Amino acid sequence: MVVSLVAPRLIMMGGGAVAKLGEALAQLGLSRPLVVTDPFMVSSGLVERALGPLRAAGMVVAVFSETVPDPTDTVIEAGVTVFRAGDFDCLVGFGGGSPMDTAKAIAILAAAPTATHIRAFKVPAQANIAAVPVICVPTTAGTGAEATRFTVITDTERGEKMLIAGLGALPLAAVVDYELTLGLPPRITADTGIDSLTHALEAFVSARANPVSDDYARSAMRLIAPNLRRVWADPANATAREAMMRGATLAGLAFSNASVALVHGMSRPVGAHFHVPHGLSNAMLLPAVTAFGLEAGRARYAEAARIIGVAQEEDADQAAAARLVAELHALNHDLAVPTPAGWGIDAAKWEALLPTMAAQALASGSPANNPRVPDAGQIVALYREAFDG
Numbered sequence: 001m002v003v004s005l006v007a008p009r010l011i012m013m014g015g016g017a018v019a020k021l022g023e024a025l026a027q028l029g030l031s032r033p034l035v036v037t038d039p040f041m042v043s044s045g046l047v048e049r050a051l052g053p054l055r056a057a058g059m060v061v062a063v064f065s066e067t068v069p070d071p072t073d074t075v076i077e078a079g080v081t082v083f084r085a086g087d088f089d090c091l092v093g094f095g096g097g098s099p100m101d102t103a104k105a106i107a108i109l110a111a112a113p114t115a116t117h118i119r120a121f122k123v124p125a126q127a128n129i130a131a132v133p134v135i136c137v138p139t140t141a142g143t144g145a146e147a148t149r150f151t152v153i154t155d156t157e158r159g160e161k162m163l164i165a166g167l168g169a170l171p172l173a174a175v176v177d178y179e180l181t182l183g184l185p186p187r188i189t190a191d192t193g194i195d196s197l198t199h200a201l202e203a204f205v206s207a208r209a210n211p212v213s214d215d216y217a218r219s220a221m222r223l224i225a226p227n228l229r230r231v232w233a234d235p236a237n238a239t240a241r242e243a244m245m246r247g248a249t250l251a252g253l254a255f256s257n258a259s260v261a262l263v264h265g266m267s268r269p270v271g272a273h274f275h276v277p278h279g280l281s282n283a284m285l286l287p288a289v290t291a292f293g294l295e296a297g298r299a300r301y302a303e304a305a306r307i308i309g310v311a312q313e314e315d316a317d318q319a320a321a322a323r324l325v326a327e328l329h330a331l332n333h334d335l336a337v338p339t340p341a342g343w344g345i346d347a348a349k350w351e352a353l354l355p356t357m358a359a360q361a362l363a364s365g366s367p368a369n370n371p372r373v374p375d376a377g378q379i380v381a382l383y384r385e386a387f388d389g
Protein backbone atom coordinates (compact mmCIF):
# COMPACT_ATOMS: atom_id res chain seq x y z
CA MET A 1 0.00 0.00 0.00
CA VAL A 2 1.36 3.38 -1.02
CA VAL A 3 -0.02 6.25 1.03
CA SER A 4 0.15 9.78 -0.27
CA LEU A 5 0.32 12.22 2.63
CA VAL A 6 0.00 15.97 2.63
CA ALA A 7 0.75 18.53 5.32
CA PRO A 8 1.91 22.15 5.50
CA ARG A 9 5.66 22.61 5.06
CA LEU A 10 5.89 24.47 8.37
CA ILE A 11 3.64 24.38 11.43
CA MET A 12 4.46 26.69 14.35
CA MET A 13 2.34 25.63 17.31
CA GLY A 14 1.96 26.84 20.87
CA GLY A 15 1.06 29.77 23.09
CA GLY A 16 2.46 32.99 21.64
CA ALA A 17 3.22 31.44 18.24
CA VAL A 18 1.46 34.27 16.39
CA ALA A 19 4.28 36.61 17.47
CA LYS A 20 6.50 34.56 15.17
CA LEU A 21 4.33 35.07 12.07
CA GLY A 22 6.82 37.46 10.48
CA GLU A 23 9.63 35.05 11.24
CA ALA A 24 7.68 32.23 9.57
CA LEU A 25 7.16 34.25 6.40
CA ALA A 26 10.79 35.33 6.30
CA GLN A 27 11.91 31.70 6.70
CA LEU A 28 9.85 30.87 3.62
CA GLY A 29 11.28 33.79 1.65
CA LEU A 30 8.02 35.73 1.71
CA SER A 31 7.71 39.44 2.44
CA ARG A 32 4.64 40.95 0.72
CA PRO A 33 1.55 39.45 2.39
CA LEU A 34 -2.11 40.21 1.77
CA VAL A 35 -3.87 39.40 5.04
CA VAL A 36 -7.33 37.93 4.47
CA THR A 37 -9.65 38.33 7.44
CA ASP A 38 -13.17 39.41 8.41
CA PRO A 39 -14.75 42.63 9.70
CA PHE A 40 -15.00 41.30 13.28
CA MET A 41 -11.26 40.55 13.44
CA VAL A 42 -10.66 44.16 12.41
CA SER A 43 -13.25 45.82 14.69
CA SER A 44 -12.22 43.71 17.68
CA GLY A 45 -8.57 44.52 17.11
CA LEU A 46 -7.65 40.84 17.03
CA VAL A 47 -6.16 41.23 13.57
CA GLU A 48 -3.39 43.33 15.14
CA ARG A 49 -2.09 40.09 16.65
CA ALA A 50 -1.07 39.17 13.09
CA LEU A 51 -0.33 42.61 11.67
CA GLY A 52 1.99 43.64 14.52
CA PRO A 53 4.49 40.79 14.02
CA LEU A 54 4.43 41.27 10.24
CA ARG A 55 5.18 44.99 10.56
CA ALA A 56 7.83 44.23 13.16
CA ALA A 57 9.49 42.04 10.55
CA GLY A 58 9.67 45.07 8.27
CA MET A 59 6.84 44.02 5.97
CA VAL A 60 4.32 46.31 4.32
CA VAL A 61 0.97 44.70 5.03
CA ALA A 62 -2.32 45.03 3.16
CA VAL A 63 -5.61 43.73 4.52
CA PHE A 64 -8.64 42.31 2.73
CA SER A 65 -11.36 42.11 5.38
CA GLU A 66 -14.50 41.43 3.34
CA THR A 67 -14.67 37.74 4.26
CA VAL A 68 -18.18 36.56 5.18
CA PRO A 69 -19.36 33.48 7.08
CA ASP A 70 -19.86 30.65 4.56
CA PRO A 71 -17.55 32.45 2.08
CA THR A 72 -19.09 33.11 -1.31
CA ASP A 73 -17.88 33.10 -4.90
CA THR A 74 -18.52 36.86 -5.08
CA VAL A 75 -16.23 37.55 -2.10
CA ILE A 76 -13.55 35.37 -3.67
CA GLU A 77 -13.81 37.41 -6.87
CA ALA A 78 -13.51 40.65 -4.89
CA GLY A 79 -10.45 39.23 -3.16
CA VAL A 80 -8.85 38.22 -6.45
CA THR A 81 -9.36 41.76 -7.75
CA VAL A 82 -7.54 43.17 -4.72
CA PHE A 83 -4.84 40.52 -5.03
CA ARG A 84 -4.23 41.22 -8.72
CA ALA A 85 -4.10 44.98 -8.13
CA GLY A 86 -1.18 44.60 -5.74
CA ASP A 87 2.23 43.00 -5.76
CA PHE A 88 1.70 40.27 -3.18
CA ASP A 89 3.83 37.17 -2.75
CA CYS A 90 1.55 35.34 -0.28
CA LEU A 91 -1.86 35.32 1.38
CA VAL A 92 -2.31 35.10 5.14
CA GLY A 93 -5.69 33.70 6.20
CA PHE A 94 -6.35 35.01 9.72
CA GLY A 95 -9.51 34.03 11.60
CA GLY A 96 -11.90 31.11 11.75
CA GLY A 97 -12.57 28.74 8.89
CA SER A 98 -14.09 31.42 6.66
CA PRO A 99 -11.05 33.73 6.28
CA MET A 100 -8.73 30.73 5.86
CA ASP A 101 -11.00 29.17 3.22
CA THR A 102 -11.31 32.55 1.50
CA ALA A 103 -7.53 32.99 1.33
CA LYS A 104 -7.16 29.51 -0.16
CA ALA A 105 -9.85 30.11 -2.78
CA ILE A 106 -8.37 33.49 -3.74
CA ALA A 107 -5.01 31.80 -4.29
CA ILE A 108 -6.62 29.11 -6.47
CA LEU A 109 -8.80 31.45 -8.54
CA ALA A 110 -5.99 34.00 -9.01
CA ALA A 111 -3.89 31.29 -10.65
CA ALA A 112 -6.58 30.71 -13.29
CA PRO A 113 -7.36 32.72 -16.46
CA THR A 114 -9.30 35.90 -15.74
CA ALA A 115 -12.80 34.70 -16.75
CA THR A 116 -12.72 31.48 -14.70
CA HIS A 117 -15.39 31.00 -11.99
CA ILE A 118 -14.34 29.32 -8.75
CA ARG A 119 -16.95 26.58 -9.44
CA ALA A 120 -14.61 25.27 -12.15
CA PHE A 121 -12.56 23.84 -9.25
CA LYS A 122 -15.25 22.02 -7.27
CA VAL A 123 -14.82 18.28 -6.81
CA PRO A 124 -14.22 16.07 -8.70
CA ALA A 125 -11.96 18.72 -10.33
CA GLN A 126 -8.49 19.03 -8.78
CA ALA A 127 -7.41 22.45 -7.51
CA ASN A 128 -3.68 21.84 -7.42
CA ILE A 129 -2.31 25.24 -8.45
CA ALA A 130 -2.21 28.38 -6.32
CA ALA A 131 -1.03 31.79 -7.52
CA VAL A 132 0.94 32.31 -4.31
CA PRO A 133 1.43 30.35 -1.06
CA VAL A 134 -1.16 30.59 1.71
CA ILE A 135 -0.23 30.87 5.39
CA CYS A 136 -3.03 30.19 7.87
CA VAL A 137 -3.49 31.48 11.40
CA PRO A 138 -6.61 29.95 12.99
CA THR A 139 -8.46 31.78 15.76
CA THR A 140 -10.82 28.89 16.52
CA ALA A 141 -10.25 25.23 17.35
CA GLY A 142 -11.58 24.65 14.76
CA THR A 143 -12.05 23.77 11.18
CA GLY A 144 -8.47 22.54 10.90
CA ALA A 145 -8.32 24.45 7.61
CA GLU A 146 -4.76 25.47 8.49
CA ALA A 147 -3.74 21.87 7.81
CA THR A 148 -6.05 20.70 5.02
CA ARG A 149 -6.12 20.51 1.23
CA PHE A 150 -9.75 21.67 1.19
CA THR A 151 -11.73 24.87 0.97
CA VAL A 152 -15.52 25.21 0.94
CA ILE A 153 -17.05 28.07 -1.05
CA THR A 154 -20.71 28.91 -1.61
CA ASP A 155 -21.96 29.15 -5.20
CA THR A 156 -24.43 32.02 -4.80
CA GLU A 157 -26.19 31.37 -8.11
CA ARG A 158 -26.81 27.70 -7.42
CA GLY A 159 -27.21 27.82 -3.64
CA GLU A 160 -24.52 25.21 -3.09
CA LYS A 161 -21.59 24.91 -0.72
CA MET A 162 -18.88 23.58 -3.03
CA LEU A 163 -16.07 21.38 -1.81
CA ILE A 164 -12.81 22.32 -3.50
CA ALA A 165 -9.86 20.00 -3.00
CA GLY A 166 -6.25 19.90 -4.09
CA LEU A 167 -2.71 20.94 -3.28
CA GLY A 168 -3.57 24.52 -4.21
CA ALA A 169 -5.72 24.68 -1.07
CA LEU A 170 -3.01 23.29 1.22
CA PRO A 171 -1.34 26.04 3.27
CA LEU A 172 2.43 26.34 2.96
CA ALA A 173 2.56 27.16 6.66
CA ALA A 174 0.29 27.28 9.70
CA VAL A 175 0.80 29.32 12.84
CA VAL A 176 -1.34 27.71 15.52
CA ASP A 177 -1.65 29.75 18.72
CA TYR A 178 -4.30 28.67 21.22
CA GLU A 179 -4.05 32.05 23.00
CA LEU A 180 -6.05 33.48 20.09
CA THR A 181 -9.01 31.32 21.19
CA LEU A 182 -9.08 32.38 24.86
CA GLY A 183 -11.73 35.06 24.28
CA LEU A 184 -14.09 32.96 22.18
CA PRO A 185 -17.66 32.79 23.50
CA PRO A 186 -19.03 29.36 24.53
CA ARG A 187 -21.34 28.95 21.50
CA ILE A 188 -18.59 29.39 18.89
CA THR A 189 -16.25 27.34 21.09
CA ALA A 190 -18.70 24.44 21.15
CA ASP A 191 -19.63 24.60 17.46
CA THR A 192 -16.05 24.70 16.25
CA GLY A 193 -14.98 22.07 18.80
CA ILE A 194 -17.66 19.62 17.65
CA ASP A 195 -16.53 20.28 14.08
CA SER A 196 -13.02 19.16 15.10
CA LEU A 197 -14.34 16.05 16.81
CA THR A 198 -16.40 15.26 13.70
CA HIS A 199 -13.30 15.61 11.52
CA ALA A 200 -11.38 13.15 13.66
CA LEU A 201 -14.23 10.65 13.87
CA GLU A 202 -15.10 10.85 10.17
CA ALA A 203 -11.45 10.49 9.16
CA PHE A 204 -11.20 7.47 11.47
CA VAL A 205 -14.19 5.65 9.93
CA SER A 206 -13.57 6.86 6.37
CA ALA A 207 -13.12 4.29 3.62
CA ARG A 208 -10.08 6.35 2.62
CA ALA A 209 -8.38 6.18 6.02
CA ASN A 210 -4.77 4.99 6.18
CA PRO A 211 -2.48 4.10 9.08
CA VAL A 212 -1.05 7.61 9.30
CA SER A 213 -4.40 9.42 9.14
CA ASP A 214 -5.54 6.97 11.83
CA ASP A 215 -2.71 8.10 14.10
CA TYR A 216 -3.69 11.73 13.62
CA ALA A 217 -7.36 10.89 14.22
CA ARG A 218 -6.69 8.92 17.41
CA SER A 219 -4.49 11.69 18.81
CA ALA A 220 -7.09 14.31 17.90
CA MET A 221 -9.94 12.41 19.58
CA ARG A 222 -7.84 11.92 22.72
CA LEU A 223 -7.23 15.65 22.94
CA ILE A 224 -10.67 16.93 21.96
CA ALA A 225 -13.06 14.56 23.75
CA PRO A 226 -12.09 15.31 27.36
CA ASN A 227 -11.69 19.04 26.76
CA LEU A 228 -14.80 19.98 24.81
CA ARG A 229 -17.04 20.33 27.87
CA ARG A 230 -14.20 22.04 29.78
CA VAL A 231 -13.79 24.90 27.28
CA TRP A 232 -17.59 25.25 27.11
CA ALA A 233 -17.87 25.64 30.87
CA ASP A 234 -14.63 27.54 31.38
CA PRO A 235 -13.60 29.47 28.22
CA ALA A 236 -10.48 30.84 29.92
CA ASN A 237 -9.06 27.39 30.75
CA ALA A 238 -5.71 27.68 28.97
CA THR A 239 -4.76 24.02 29.37
CA ALA A 240 -8.03 22.86 27.82
CA ARG A 241 -7.79 25.50 25.07
CA GLU A 242 -4.28 24.35 24.18
CA ALA A 243 -5.41 20.73 23.93
CA MET A 244 -8.39 21.71 21.78
CA MET A 245 -6.21 23.73 19.41
CA ARG A 246 -3.68 20.94 18.98
CA GLY A 247 -6.54 18.48 18.55
CA ALA A 248 -8.18 20.64 15.89
CA THR A 249 -5.00 20.85 13.81
CA LEU A 250 -4.35 17.10 14.17
CA ALA A 251 -7.96 16.44 13.15
CA GLY A 252 -7.34 18.65 10.12
CA LEU A 253 -4.31 16.55 9.20
CA ALA A 254 -6.42 13.42 9.68
CA PHE A 255 -9.24 14.38 7.35
CA SER A 256 -6.99 16.12 4.86
CA ASN A 257 -5.46 12.68 4.30
CA ALA A 258 -8.52 10.47 4.81
CA SER A 259 -11.39 12.78 3.79
CA VAL A 260 -14.59 13.31 5.71
CA ALA A 261 -17.75 11.26 5.24
CA LEU A 262 -21.53 11.42 5.50
CA VAL A 263 -21.86 14.00 8.29
CA HIS A 264 -19.97 16.63 6.29
CA GLY A 265 -21.64 15.57 3.06
CA MET A 266 -25.05 16.24 4.63
CA SER A 267 -23.93 19.25 6.65
CA ARG A 268 -22.82 21.47 3.75
CA PRO A 269 -26.34 21.69 2.18
CA VAL A 270 -27.78 22.61 5.61
CA GLY A 271 -25.29 25.45 5.79
CA ALA A 272 -25.91 26.52 2.20
CA HIS A 273 -29.71 26.69 2.46
CA PHE A 274 -30.27 27.65 6.09
CA HIS A 275 -27.01 29.36 7.12
CA VAL A 276 -26.56 27.17 10.16
CA PRO A 277 -22.93 27.58 11.32
CA HIS A 278 -20.84 24.69 10.01
CA GLY A 279 -19.96 23.03 13.30
CA LEU A 280 -23.52 23.34 14.54
CA SER A 281 -25.01 21.65 11.46
CA ASN A 282 -22.46 18.85 11.92
CA ALA A 283 -23.51 18.47 15.54
CA MET A 284 -27.20 18.33 14.58
CA LEU A 285 -26.51 15.41 12.24
CA LEU A 286 -23.72 13.58 14.07
CA PRO A 287 -25.73 11.22 16.35
CA ALA A 288 -28.20 10.07 13.66
CA VAL A 289 -25.53 9.64 10.99
CA THR A 290 -23.29 7.71 13.39
CA ALA A 291 -26.17 5.42 14.35
CA PHE A 292 -26.91 4.86 10.65
CA GLY A 293 -23.41 3.54 9.96
CA LEU A 294 -22.84 1.88 13.32
CA GLU A 295 -23.09 -1.77 12.31
CA ALA A 296 -21.09 -1.33 9.10
CA GLY A 297 -18.32 0.53 10.94
CA ARG A 298 -18.73 -1.24 14.27
CA ALA A 299 -15.08 -1.98 15.06
CA ARG A 300 -13.97 1.56 14.25
CA TYR A 301 -16.79 3.23 16.16
CA ALA A 302 -16.09 0.93 19.09
CA GLU A 303 -12.43 1.92 19.10
CA ALA A 304 -13.43 5.59 18.93
CA ALA A 305 -15.67 5.05 21.97
CA ARG A 306 -12.73 3.56 23.89
CA ILE A 307 -10.40 6.37 22.82
CA ILE A 308 -12.78 9.08 23.97
CA GLY A 309 -13.29 7.24 27.23
CA VAL A 310 -16.96 6.24 27.10
CA ALA A 311 -16.21 2.51 26.72
CA GLN A 312 -13.69 0.22 28.37
CA GLU A 313 -11.13 -2.02 26.70
CA GLU A 314 -13.04 -5.11 27.78
CA ASP A 315 -16.38 -3.96 26.34
CA ALA A 316 -17.54 -5.85 23.27
CA ASP A 317 -17.57 -3.81 20.06
CA GLN A 318 -21.35 -3.70 19.82
CA ALA A 319 -21.77 -2.29 23.33
CA ALA A 320 -18.85 0.12 22.92
CA ALA A 321 -20.19 1.46 19.61
CA ALA A 322 -23.62 1.98 21.14
CA ARG A 323 -22.00 4.03 23.91
CA LEU A 324 -20.47 6.30 21.29
CA VAL A 325 -23.92 7.18 19.94
CA ALA A 326 -25.18 7.77 23.48
CA GLU A 327 -22.20 10.05 24.15
CA LEU A 328 -22.84 12.08 20.98
CA HIS A 329 -26.44 12.65 22.11
CA ALA A 330 -25.19 13.59 25.60
CA LEU A 331 -22.62 15.97 24.14
CA ASN A 332 -25.31 17.77 22.11
CA HIS A 333 -27.42 18.04 25.25
CA ASP A 334 -24.55 19.33 27.39
CA LEU A 335 -23.39 21.83 24.77
CA ALA A 336 -26.96 23.03 24.13
CA VAL A 337 -26.98 22.04 20.47
CA PRO A 338 -30.48 22.64 19.07
CA THR A 339 -32.21 20.47 16.48
CA PRO A 340 -32.83 22.13 13.09
CA ALA A 341 -36.42 22.68 14.27
CA GLY A 342 -35.20 24.14 17.54
CA TRP A 343 -32.84 26.42 15.63
CA GLY A 344 -35.91 27.90 13.93
CA ILE A 345 -35.87 26.22 10.54
CA ASP A 346 -39.33 26.08 8.97
CA ALA A 347 -40.53 22.46 8.67
CA ALA A 348 -42.18 22.95 5.26
CA LYS A 349 -39.09 24.63 3.81
CA TRP A 350 -36.86 21.86 5.21
CA GLU A 351 -39.07 19.16 3.74
CA ALA A 352 -39.28 20.86 0.33
CA LEU A 353 -35.49 21.15 0.05
CA LEU A 354 -34.65 17.58 1.11
CA PRO A 355 -34.35 16.10 -2.43
CA THR A 356 -32.02 18.96 -3.46
CA MET A 357 -30.00 18.65 -0.27
CA ALA A 358 -29.66 14.89 -0.69
CA ALA A 359 -28.51 15.32 -4.30
CA GLN A 360 -25.97 17.97 -3.27
CA ALA A 361 -24.71 15.77 -0.43
CA LEU A 362 -24.15 12.84 -2.79
CA ALA A 363 -22.51 15.04 -5.45
CA SER A 364 -19.85 16.19 -2.97
CA GLY A 365 -18.47 12.64 -2.87
CA SER A 366 -18.15 12.63 0.93
CA PRO A 367 -21.02 10.15 1.61
CA ALA A 368 -19.16 7.54 -0.47
CA ASN A 369 -16.46 7.45 2.27
CA ASN A 370 -18.96 6.47 4.96
CA PRO A 371 -18.83 2.98 6.49
CA ARG A 372 -22.40 2.53 5.23
CA VAL A 373 -22.96 4.34 1.94
CA PRO A 374 -26.47 5.77 1.69
CA ASP A 375 -28.66 6.39 -1.35
CA ALA A 376 -30.64 9.61 -1.77
CA GLY A 377 -33.71 8.15 -0.05
CA GLN A 378 -31.71 7.18 3.03
CA ILE A 379 -30.16 10.66 3.19
CA VAL A 380 -33.64 12.20 3.06
CA ALA A 381 -34.71 9.89 5.89
CA LEU A 382 -31.68 10.93 7.97
CA TYR A 383 -32.46 14.63 7.42
CA ARG A 384 -36.05 13.94 8.57
CA GLU A 385 -34.82 12.05 11.63
CA ALA A 386 -32.44 14.85 12.62
CA PHE A 387 -34.98 17.63 12.06
CA ASP A 388 -36.69 17.52 15.44
CA GLY A 389 -34.45 15.04 17.19
Ligand SMILES: [Fe+2]
Nearest residue numbers: 143195199278
Ligand atom coordinates in the same frame (compact mmCIF):
# COMPACT_ATOMS: atom_id res chain seq x y z
FE1 LIG B 1 -15.83 20.56 9.18
